[in-house]
Amino acid sequence: MAAVLVFCGSSTALDPEYLELAAETGRELARRGHTLVSGGGRVGMMGAVAEGARSGGAPTLGVIPQSLVDLEVADTASDELLITESMNERKDLMLAKSDAIITLPGGLGTLDELFEVWTTATLGVHRKPIVLLDPDGFYAGLLAWLRAATDARFVRPAALDLVTLATSVGAAFDAIEAPAQRPGPDETAAAKE
Template structure:
């Protein structure tokens, strides 16, 4: 578990506790020798988690679409910055560069990103862990909804149980180290294999 992707808000949110959590996350990952992979932005929680990792001597890899670079939203001081052509390419590259995925508080983009990786894990595109850093109960309602989809037999229990939910970045990283992936729906598949299944 060498590289961890962080998905989080490009704004700060309404409570300073979110910024505090982002700062602690970046610092802790750097202290543990983990490479931070994130969306390459300089604003909001994204900027804080990157800055705190860099200040602690960590390696930070950003992946950002050219359209956001053109709007001057890219972080200028990262270890590496990959500029891609689209949001789809961004998410694919972040997935390839990362050994696990953590969602800090954020909006629709954050939720979409962590759900895509969780979906890919269910399909066997990868066997990597997904987690919610559930600060201040931010994700309580969403986690209740996920459990509802499980109770209604739309999500298999083994995939719901594999989601890591914690208020502690230390706890999440520890659980990542011992993570055992559940059996995917149809065995391990590459992205190209899943395209074939859809045709």
């Protein structure tokens, strides 16, 4: 059983298909016997993934800063709810408590979280699998920009290899459950030379 950190949007004004994607992710996480680690919110996709996970019997761990608890958006139904002082402490603790990361569609906060774990992976801080779950091309523009940044040598090609693109929920979990050891950024670069 793995602790899977899921990054996703918390907006309450989302199209229903995004909420269903989050709920399906939570249900699949539970079906496969994993624990959910989330940002500890009860709204938007974040709330839907937690409810989906709990509906299948998965344990849920939320990590949320006090400022969001004060706004009454905390997922108080979590099996464990850890309250941090800051957003940075929240991100560090979520990563520390997880074995793998799946990123669903989201906004600035989701991108901040994705790039934090991606950057720390390129620096060798962790070797946790990172999956970008994008069934409908939501991140196509971002991925095109990253390829252009790689072509311009702002991003090393090995860094792009640290994130797996999945177009279905099942494929996302298959990717994090793959038994192969993930190479570090230097090993990936060396293998391509």
